[in-house]
Amino acid sequence: MEDALEIAKAIYRDNAALPLDRGLLASHLGISHRSSSFTTLLAASEQYGFTKGRYRDDTISLTDLGISISMPKSEQELAKTLSRAAHAPEKFEQLNQLVPTGELPKSEFLTNLLVRDLGIDIEQTEEFIEIYTKNMAYIGSVENEEVGFGVEANNELPEPEFVLGKDEPVSIHSIKRQQYSELAKSGYLLFIDTTTAAKEVTASVIEQLNTLGIPTKSMGPYDDVEEPDKAVASILLLNSLETHEDSQYTEIFAVGVANGITPGNVILISESIEFQKYLPVSALRQVQLITYRDISNLIMGLLTHLTSKGLLSMKVLLP
Numbered sequence: 001m002e003d004a005l006e007i008a009k010a011i012y013r014d015n016a017a018l019p020l021d022r023g024l025l026a027s028h029l030g031i032s033h034r035s036s037s038f039t040t041l042l043a044a045s046e047q048y049g050f051t052k053g054r055y056r057d058d059t060i061s062l063t064d065l066g067i068s069i070s071m072p073k074s075e076q077e078l079a080k081t082l083s084r085a086a087h088a089p090e091k092f093e094q095l096n097q098l099v100p101t102g103e104l105p106k107s108e109f110l111t112n113l114l115v116r117d118l119g120i121d122i123e124q125t126e127e128f129i130e131i132y133t134k135n136m137a138y139i140g141s142v143e144n145e146e147v148g149f150g151v152e153a154n155n156e157l158p159e160p161e162f163v164l165g166k167d168e169p170v171s172i173h174s175i176k177r178q179q180y181s182e183l184a185k186s187g188y189l190l191f192i193d194t195t196t197a198a199k200e201v202t203a204s205v206i207e208q209l210n211t212l213g214i215p216t217k218s219m220g221p222y223d224d225v226e227e228p229d230k231a232v233a234s235i236l237l238l239n240s241l242e243t244h245e246d247s248q249y250t251e252i253f254a255v256g257v258a259n260g261i262t263p264g265n266v267i268l269i270s271e272s273i274e275f276q277k278y279l280p281v282s283a284l285r286q287v288q289l290i291t292y293r294d295i296s297n298l299i300m301g302l303l304t305h306l307t308s309k310g311l312l313s314m315k316v317l318l319p
Contacts, residue, residue, distance in 0.1 A: 012070035234258035
């Protein structure tokens, strides 16, 4: 179950919990979409109730259970939803009903129980027991995990420090608006605008990021970029409303430019996945995708992704 959870986590982390193209999902996990391991993970994720969609489906989407596990509101909710997921497979729930105390019989008796009462082939009982016990152990570890933040009794939180990293982290001294002349020499996020509409959206995003003390720069796809070696990631907003060929060719060119500036750290942002119809598959394999509903959702998805990739982190400076 813990392995299958990686499917749900990838969709939440890399696509803001929205349905994700099956091929892109596999690339985010670092495996081939044609591999047997990916097919097995998709099937397991659906059996546990985390996602909908298997190897024949174009997109894989999170279920309500998958969303609850990916972004739980409390430790109690996480433990409860994990327990539901662990017993979602029919045979696991049947075993749970047979041993309501949770204490499994001795190995030889458990094998006989699985064969006689659950109809499991004797050659598959060992694997069945291994998976079931691992799932229970995982749930137990989550339930017993203690979380502490070290907050003082006066409830005053220390000021956060954001760090933007390439080869070495770049410290950003506070979340207050200030001058970033020194920080800009260390690293920045590069936005590449392909259309006027995209430029308007990225301007709003850049304004919000700057208030958090995160250095940014913007450019057009045919412009020269200053200090390209200091860009830690390239971000492109694709205009899903522009369908004519000129716009599509411009976006294809911009993706190539981005891959040249920050290879392996290119983020495509779009309101839909229509661009997959015209962008080359080879280009899509080298990028990360974030879809969004509004500016706030976009910024949250972007920060979440940058943090998960180690490009952005927040340090709490203790007094």
